[in-house]
Amino acid sequence: MPEPLAAIGAQPLLEACAVHLWRGERHLLRGVTFTLAGGELLQVVGPNGVGKTSLLRCIAGLLPRESGDIFWGGQSIDRCRDEFHRQLAYLAHANAIKSELTTLENLHYGTVIKGRRPHAELLDMLQRLGIGACAELPARVLSAGQKRRVALARILLLRATLWILDEPITNLDAAGVSLVERCMDEHLRSGGMIIAAAHQRLLQGHPGTRALELH
Numbered sequence: 001m002p003e004p005l006a007a008i009g010a011q012p013l014l015e016a017c018a019v020h021l022w023r024g025e026r027h028l029l030r031g032v033t034f035t036l037a038g039g040e041l042l043q044v045v046g047p048n049g050v051g052k053t054s055l056l057r058c059i060a061g062l063l064p065r066e067s068g069d070i071f072w073g074g075q076s077i078d079r080c081r082d083e084f085h086r087q088l089a090y091l092a093h094a095n096a097i098k099s100e101l102t103t104l105e106n107l108h109y110g111t112v113i114k115g116r117r118p119h120a121e122l123l124d125m126l127q128r129l130g131i132g133a134c135a136e137l138p139a140r141v142l143s144a145g146q147k148r149r150v151a152l153a154r155i156l157l158l159r160a161t162l163w164i165l166d167e168p169i170t171n172l173d174a175a176g177v178s179l180v181e182r183c184m185d186e187h188l189r190s191g192g193m194i195i196a197a198a199h200q201r202l203l204q205g206h207p208g209t210r211a212l213e214l215h
Protein backbone atom coordinates (compact mmCIF):
# COMPACT_ATOMS: atom_id res chain seq x y z
CA MET A 1 0.00 0.00 0.00
CA PRO A 2 1.29 3.49 -0.82
CA GLU A 3 2.07 5.85 2.05
CA PRO A 4 -0.79 8.21 2.97
CA LEU A 5 0.05 11.71 1.76
CA ALA A 6 -2.80 13.74 3.21
CA ALA A 7 -6.13 13.10 4.81
CA ILE A 8 -8.86 12.21 2.34
CA GLY A 9 -11.86 14.50 2.59
CA ALA A 10 -9.86 17.06 4.54
CA GLN A 11 -9.94 20.82 3.98
CA PRO A 12 -8.94 21.84 0.47
CA LEU A 13 -5.16 22.13 0.20
CA LEU A 14 -5.24 23.90 -3.14
CA GLU A 15 -7.51 26.81 -4.00
CA ALA A 16 -7.67 28.95 -7.12
CA CYS A 17 -9.60 32.22 -6.69
CA ALA A 18 -10.73 34.27 -9.66
CA VAL A 19 -7.65 33.59 -11.78
CA HIS A 20 -7.43 35.73 -14.92
CA LEU A 21 -4.87 35.29 -17.68
CA TRP A 22 -4.36 36.95 -21.05
CA ARG A 23 -2.25 35.46 -23.81
CA GLY A 24 -1.58 37.95 -26.56
CA GLU A 25 -4.93 39.54 -27.41
CA ARG A 26 -6.98 36.76 -25.82
CA HIS A 27 -8.50 36.91 -22.38
CA LEU A 28 -8.02 33.19 -21.86
CA LEU A 29 -8.80 32.47 -18.21
CA ARG A 30 -11.72 34.49 -16.91
CA GLY A 31 -11.98 34.13 -13.18
CA VAL A 32 -11.15 30.44 -12.82
CA THR A 33 -12.06 29.30 -9.32
CA PHE A 34 -11.85 25.86 -7.74
CA THR A 35 -10.73 23.98 -4.65
CA LEU A 36 -8.98 20.64 -4.38
CA ALA A 37 -8.59 18.40 -1.34
CA GLY A 38 -6.77 15.13 -0.71
CA GLY A 39 -8.28 12.25 -2.72
CA GLU A 40 -9.68 14.52 -5.45
CA LEU A 41 -9.10 14.68 -9.19
CA LEU A 42 -9.96 17.83 -11.11
CA GLN A 43 -10.13 17.18 -14.81
CA VAL A 44 -9.70 20.31 -16.93
CA VAL A 45 -11.64 19.94 -20.16
CA GLY A 46 -12.40 22.01 -23.21
CA PRO A 47 -11.57 22.28 -26.90
CA ASN A 48 -8.11 22.80 -28.41
CA GLY A 49 -6.64 26.20 -27.61
CA VAL A 50 -9.13 27.05 -24.85
CA GLY A 51 -6.41 27.40 -22.22
CA LYS A 52 -6.03 24.05 -20.40
CA THR A 53 -2.23 23.98 -20.59
CA SER A 54 -2.08 27.66 -19.70
CA LEU A 55 -4.17 27.01 -16.58
CA LEU A 56 -1.99 24.08 -15.55
CA ARG A 57 1.14 26.20 -16.02
CA CYS A 58 -0.43 29.00 -13.99
CA ILE A 59 -1.22 26.64 -11.13
CA ALA A 60 2.30 25.21 -11.24
CA GLY A 61 3.63 28.75 -10.98
CA LEU A 62 5.26 28.57 -14.42
CA LEU A 63 3.08 31.26 -15.96
CA PRO A 64 2.28 34.48 -14.11
CA ARG A 65 -1.44 35.24 -13.81
CA GLU A 66 -2.81 38.73 -14.39
CA SER A 67 -5.02 38.68 -11.31
CA GLY A 68 -6.56 36.32 -8.80
CA ASP A 69 -4.66 34.10 -6.42
CA ILE A 70 -3.71 30.47 -5.92
CA PHE A 71 -3.39 29.16 -2.38
CA TRP A 72 -1.55 26.13 -1.08
CA GLY A 73 -2.43 25.22 2.49
CA GLY A 74 -4.03 28.66 2.86
CA GLN A 75 -0.94 30.60 1.69
CA SER A 76 -0.55 32.25 -1.68
CA ILE A 77 1.82 30.14 -3.81
CA ASP A 78 3.75 33.36 -4.41
CA ARG A 79 4.68 33.30 -0.73
CA CYS A 80 5.40 29.56 -0.31
CA ARG A 81 6.83 28.78 -3.76
CA ASP A 82 9.60 26.44 -2.60
CA GLU A 83 7.35 24.44 -0.29
CA PHE A 84 4.65 24.25 -2.98
CA HIS A 85 7.14 23.05 -5.59
CA ARG A 86 8.43 20.37 -3.22
CA GLN A 87 4.88 18.95 -3.07
CA LEU A 88 4.28 19.17 -6.80
CA ALA A 89 5.01 16.85 -9.73
CA TYR A 90 4.33 18.37 -13.14
CA LEU A 91 3.97 16.31 -16.29
CA ALA A 92 4.12 18.65 -19.26
CA HIS A 93 3.15 18.04 -22.89
CA ALA A 94 6.83 17.44 -23.60
CA ASN A 95 8.45 14.58 -21.74
CA ALA A 96 11.61 16.42 -20.62
CA ILE A 97 13.76 13.45 -21.58
CA LYS A 98 17.36 13.81 -22.67
CA SER A 99 17.81 11.70 -25.78
CA GLU A 100 21.53 11.01 -25.29
CA LEU A 101 21.00 9.53 -21.79
CA THR A 102 19.69 6.03 -21.14
CA THR A 103 16.20 5.52 -19.79
CA LEU A 104 17.59 4.73 -16.36
CA GLU A 105 19.87 7.79 -16.37
CA ASN A 106 16.91 9.96 -17.33
CA LEU A 107 14.96 8.62 -14.39
CA HIS A 108 17.91 9.14 -12.06
CA TYR A 109 18.49 12.79 -13.10
CA GLY A 110 14.76 13.48 -13.24
CA THR A 111 14.22 12.50 -9.62
CA VAL A 112 17.50 13.20 -7.84
CA ILE A 113 16.11 16.55 -6.66
CA LYS A 114 14.05 14.48 -4.19
CA GLY A 115 17.08 12.43 -3.13
CA ARG A 116 19.15 9.70 -4.74
CA ARG A 117 17.12 6.53 -5.35
CA PRO A 118 18.52 3.02 -5.28
CA HIS A 119 19.10 1.58 -8.73
CA ALA A 120 16.69 -1.26 -7.91
CA GLU A 121 13.87 1.18 -7.14
CA LEU A 122 14.27 2.92 -10.49
CA LEU A 123 14.35 -0.43 -12.26
CA ASP A 124 11.25 -1.62 -10.41
CA MET A 125 9.40 1.51 -11.51
CA LEU A 126 10.39 0.95 -15.13
CA GLN A 127 9.13 -2.64 -14.83
CA ARG A 128 5.88 -1.37 -13.36
CA LEU A 129 5.46 1.00 -16.29
CA GLY A 130 6.13 -1.87 -18.70
CA ILE A 131 9.45 -0.53 -19.99
CA GLY A 132 11.94 -2.52 -17.93
CA ALA A 133 13.55 -3.79 -21.13
CA CYS A 134 14.34 -0.18 -22.13
CA ALA A 135 16.38 0.59 -19.00
CA GLU A 136 19.80 0.66 -20.66
CA LEU A 137 18.70 1.98 -24.05
CA PRO A 138 19.44 5.57 -25.05
CA ALA A 139 16.18 7.48 -24.79
CA ARG A 140 16.43 8.58 -28.43
CA VAL A 141 15.54 5.05 -29.60
CA LEU A 142 12.38 4.76 -27.49
CA SER A 143 8.96 4.97 -29.10
CA ALA A 144 6.65 7.91 -28.32
CA GLY A 145 4.58 5.77 -25.95
CA GLN A 146 7.68 4.42 -24.21
CA LYS A 147 8.94 7.98 -23.67
CA ARG A 148 5.61 8.96 -22.16
CA ARG A 149 5.91 6.00 -19.79
CA VAL A 150 9.39 7.19 -18.71
CA ALA A 151 7.94 10.63 -17.96
CA LEU A 152 5.15 9.02 -15.93
CA ALA A 153 7.67 6.87 -14.03
CA ARG A 154 9.36 10.11 -13.00
CA ILE A 155 6.08 11.51 -11.68
CA LEU A 156 5.48 8.38 -9.60
CA LEU A 157 9.00 8.44 -8.17
CA LEU A 158 8.75 12.08 -7.07
CA ARG A 159 6.19 11.08 -4.41
CA ALA A 160 4.52 14.47 -4.61
CA THR A 161 1.17 15.27 -3.02
CA LEU A 162 -0.13 17.16 -6.06
CA TRP A 163 0.19 15.79 -9.58
CA ILE A 164 -0.40 18.23 -12.43
CA LEU A 165 -0.73 16.16 -15.57
CA ASP A 166 -1.00 17.66 -19.05
CA GLU A 167 -2.42 15.08 -21.44
CA PRO A 168 -0.95 12.16 -19.46
CA ILE A 169 -2.21 9.47 -21.83
CA THR A 170 -0.84 11.00 -25.04
CA ASN A 171 0.71 8.26 -27.21
CA LEU A 172 -0.29 5.46 -24.83
CA ASP A 173 -1.96 2.25 -25.97
CA ALA A 174 -5.04 0.86 -24.22
CA ALA A 175 -2.93 -1.02 -21.66
CA GLY A 176 -0.97 2.18 -20.97
CA VAL A 177 -4.16 4.15 -20.40
CA SER A 178 -5.39 1.53 -17.91
CA LEU A 179 -2.03 1.62 -16.17
CA VAL A 180 -2.14 5.42 -15.83
CA GLU A 181 -5.68 5.22 -14.44
CA ARG A 182 -4.57 2.61 -11.90
CA CYS A 183 -1.66 4.81 -10.81
CA MET A 184 -3.96 7.82 -10.52
CA ASP A 185 -6.50 5.82 -8.53
CA GLU A 186 -3.77 4.63 -6.15
CA HIS A 187 -2.51 8.18 -5.72
CA LEU A 188 -6.00 9.46 -4.89
CA ARG A 189 -6.67 6.59 -2.49
CA SER A 190 -3.49 7.44 -0.60
CA GLY A 191 -4.71 11.02 -0.17
CA GLY A 192 -2.94 12.59 -3.15
CA MET A 193 -4.50 15.16 -5.47
CA ILE A 194 -4.49 15.42 -9.24
CA ILE A 195 -5.25 18.12 -11.78
CA ALA A 196 -5.26 16.67 -15.28
CA ALA A 197 -5.96 18.08 -18.71
CA ALA A 198 -7.06 15.34 -21.09
CA HIS A 199 -9.41 15.09 -24.03
CA GLN A 200 -10.50 11.65 -22.85
CA ARG A 201 -12.21 11.52 -19.44
CA LEU A 202 -10.08 9.63 -16.92
CA LEU A 203 -11.28 7.69 -13.88
CA GLN A 204 -14.90 8.21 -14.83
CA GLY A 205 -17.18 7.45 -11.90
CA HIS A 206 -14.39 7.75 -9.34
CA PRO A 207 -15.97 9.38 -6.25
CA GLY A 208 -13.40 12.17 -5.99
CA THR A 209 -13.48 13.15 -9.65
CA ARG A 210 -14.97 16.30 -11.12
CA ALA A 211 -14.55 18.38 -14.24
CA LEU A 212 -13.65 22.01 -14.77
CA GLU A 213 -14.84 23.05 -18.20
CA LEU A 214 -13.10 25.96 -19.92
CA HIS A 215 -14.98 27.86 -22.63
Ligand SMILES: Nc1ncnc2c1ncn2[C@@H]1O[C@H](COP(=O)(O)OP(=O)(O)OP(=O)(O)O)[C@@H](O)[C@H]1O
Nearest residue numbers: 023024028046047048049050051052053054055197
Ligand atom coordinates in the same frame (compact mmCIF):
# COMPACT_ATOMS: atom_id res chain seq x y z
N1 LIG B 1 3.28 32.46 -25.68
C1 LIG B 1 2.05 32.67 -26.15
N2 LIG B 1 1.70 33.87 -26.64
C2 LIG B 1 0.46 34.11 -27.12
N3 LIG B 1 -0.50 33.18 -27.14
C3 LIG B 1 -0.20 31.97 -26.67
C4 LIG B 1 1.08 31.64 -26.15
N4 LIG B 1 1.07 30.36 -25.77
C5 LIG B 1 -0.17 29.88 -26.01
N5 LIG B 1 -0.92 30.85 -26.56
C6 LIG B 1 -2.31 30.75 -26.97
O1 LIG B 1 -3.12 30.50 -25.83
C7 LIG B 1 -4.23 29.68 -26.21
C8 LIG B 1 -4.36 28.54 -25.22
O2 LIG B 1 -3.30 27.64 -25.38
P1 LIG B 1 -3.23 26.34 -24.46
O3 LIG B 1 -2.02 25.59 -24.89
O4 LIG B 1 -3.33 26.74 -23.06
O5 LIG B 1 -4.56 25.58 -24.92
P2 LIG B 1 -5.06 24.10 -24.62
O6 LIG B 1 -6.47 24.20 -24.17
O7 LIG B 1 -4.12 23.40 -23.71
O8 LIG B 1 -5.01 23.46 -26.06
P3 LIG B 1 -4.85 21.93 -26.57
O9 LIG B 1 -6.10 21.21 -26.25
O10 LIG B 1 -4.68 22.12 -28.04
O11 LIG B 1 -3.60 21.37 -25.92
C9 LIG B 1 -4.01 29.27 -27.65
O12 LIG B 1 -4.83 30.06 -28.46
C10 LIG B 1 -2.56 29.57 -27.88
O13 LIG B 1 -2.32 29.94 -29.21
